[in-house]
Amino acid sequence: MGASGQTGDDEPITAINVTPLVDIILVLLIIFMVTATFIVSPQIKVELPKAATGETTEPRNFAIVIAESGKYYLDGVETDVPGIEASLKERLENDPELQAVISADKNVRHGEVVAIVDLVRRNGCKRFAINIDPASVEEMEQAASSG
Secondary structure (H helix, E strand, O other): OOOOOOOOOOOOOOOOOOHHHHHHHHHHHHHHHHHHHHHHOOOOOOOOOEEOOOOOOOOOOEEEEEOOOOOEEEOOEEEOHHHHHHHHHHHHHHOOOOEEEEEEOOOOOHHHHHHHHHHHHHOOOOEEEEOOEEOOHHHHHHHHHHO
16 A cells, blocks of 8 residues: 555555646646736737837836827826826825836827926926837838838
8 A cells, every 4th residue: 555665554655756746836837837928918008119229228117108099008007197297296206216117109199208208307207218119220221211
């Protein structure tokens, strides 16, 4: 009856069966790999414009998104311009070095983006960035010559 292959019934089982442990670890690994792709994808689909000279920025805790439909999102939650302004004022009181990251679909009117940049600066946020999708210099030259 023992797992060690010995015939005596009175001897204790001294071998550890690691097969169930390996099975559990493999299942957890598969679950992690499947859910990791969902975690990485952004919540709001926005097609960012491309720019060759953009720099990467560290993610900040104040993200403004302007969707192609004209809706505004603040940290992934739909809001309006007064809501953005109120939240910005509150967060700047707690963190004067706050950086706003503005993402706008490439089909959003330029004036809407400028209005949000103006709103951010007018309320005292000195640090802001405009989110882009990195492109090569060749892609930018081709887009400039065709458009």
